[in-house]
Amino acid sequence: AQSVAQPEDQVNVAEGNPLTVKCTYSVSGNPYLFWYVQYPNRGLQFLLKYITGDNLVKGSYGFEAEFNKSQTSFHLKKPSALVSDSALYFCAVRDYGGATNKLIFGTGTLLAVQP
Amino acid sequence: DTGVSQDPRHKITKRGQNVTFRCDPISEHNRLYWYRQTLGQGPEFLTYFQNEAQLEKSRLLSDRFSAERPKGSFSTLEIQRTEQGDSAMYLCASSPGGATEQYFGPGTRLTVT
Numbered sequence: 001a002q003s004v005a006q007p008e009d010q011v012n013v014a015e016g017n018p019l020t021v022k023c024t025y026s027v028s029g030n031p032y033l034f035w036y037v038q039y040p041n042r043g044l045q046f047l048l049k050y051i052t053g054d055n056l057v058k059g060s061y062g063f064e065a066e067f068n069k070s071q072t073s074f075h076l077k078k079p080s081a082l083v084s085d086s087a088l089y090f091c092a093v094r095d096y097g098g099a100t101n102k103l104i105f106g107t108g109t110l111l112a113v114q115p
Numbered sequence: 116d117t118g119v120s121q122d123p124r125h126k127i128t129k130r131g132q133n134v135t136f137r138c139d140p141i142s143e144h145n146r147l148y149w150y151r152q153t154l155g156q157g158p159e160f161l162t163y164f165q166n167e168a169q170l171e172k173s174r175l176l177s178d179r180f181s182a183e184r185p186k187g188s189f190s191t192l193e194i195q196r197t198e199q200g201d202s203a204m205y206l207c208a209s210s211p212g213g214a215t216e217q218y219f220g221p222g223t224r225l226t227v228t
Contacts, residue, residue: 032215034215034216036219041221041224042221042222043119043121043206043219043220043221043222044158044206044208044219045219046216046217046218046219049215049216051215090157090158092157094215095160100148100160100163100170100171101146101210101215101217102148102160102163102171103148103150103158103160103217104160105157105158105159106157107155107156107157108155108156108157
């Protein structure tokens with residue numbers, strides 16, 4: 001069964017510093033991987049996805065993610081954090097069972113950016 | 116705004132009552148998903164529609180839950196005889212056929228007292 005793991009419940013970073021939010025995956029085939037962000041009392045906003053191709057994927061709001069097949073990781077990164085980046089971040093993988101394209105989410109990582 | 120919309124945004128109900136939520140997907144998106152998110156967890160898949168056909172239901176969707184998408188546009192999720200364990204955020208998402216990312220609505224937060 002497909003799954004993703006987010007090993008950190010919370011990541012703290014100072015504004016202006018680089019940030020990394022970690023995600024590892026377990027899939028039976030080629031992974032389709034996603035990052036979403038959730039602000040308080042809001043739905044999830046799509047940030048970026050990896051399907052195939054370049055291992056470095058660029059997304060919204062200056063975020064990027066690095067796909068590493070040997071380490072089965074898909075870490076989210078940003079060169080310079082903003083206070084407004086503080087939110088809950090979810091990694092997800094597309095489930096291969098059936099044709100639904102349903103997503104399997106990690107438990108989320110709370111990013112706190114201090115001014 | 117042409118994003119996914121959900122109504123109501125918040126619902127407080129007493130145990131045993133029935134509730135119904137509505138989702139309006141992005142226009143022309145033929146794929147519609149319902150997820151449930153509890154505190155401290157990521158969203159969990161509930162059910163999937165392609166046009167008006169309900170093609171998959173999770174084991175999380177007990178007999179008290181029913182979902183419809185009668186004309187392949189908006190969808191409703193009904194919970195009968197609500198229980199306190201049903202308290203959660205119910206999220207709707209849509210995507211166009213062939214795409215992989217899903218676009219989420221703001222969610223309906225259900226509190227069962």
